Amino acid sequence: MKRRTFLKGSASVLAASIGKSVHATAHLRDIRASSGAVQIAPAGYPQTEVWAYNGQVPGATLRFRQGDWLEARLINDLQEDTTLHWHGLRLPNDMDGVPGMTQEAVAPGASFDYRFQMRDAGTFWYHPHQNSVEQISRGLAGVIIVDEDEQPDIDGEETLVLQDWRMTEEAQIHPSFGNRHDMSHAGRLGNYISVNGGRTSRDPIPKARAYVFVL
Known part of the structure; x- marks a missing residue:
């Protein structure tokens, strides 16, 4: 083998290894x-008391490329147990976040580390699977976007999270969680809808794709 051929081949292997480690971690x-x-x-109404991920509702959009690894530590500062469930993602069973089945619930003041590979491109969402009716209704939810290798030909994109809140007249979340009427009918229906927590974008996007979640 010629020296130039060897060096060229070695450089290709090294570049491939570096690229894989960057995109898979x-x-x-x-x-x-x-x-x-x-x-x-x-405006004019008071702020709403919520349960949030990192202080925002909805939680931050987590974005990856297909093949990347998600590494996240759930820290529970609530006054009750919680988990993180990664809705729609293919992952190891012990990372699925279902208390009593795939993991123990994360107690107040405790934490849990999640780690798994993003095997599929698409749009997904994360939320608790502990006391879901109340915890999601109080704001615990966020979007996950896993990009495909070849991006579509678009000018831009917008992520829209529609949340249906059941509010009191003082703009606080109504505490009627899991009542029998809701459970036997269409679930917990609200009286106020927000888009991205009340923030919307009015900038025109000529050619775009949108990720819409109704929570």
């Missing part, structure tokens, strides 16, 4: 579940 990120207050209702 994600930095550990903290996802903190805690109580807080955000402005969901229009």
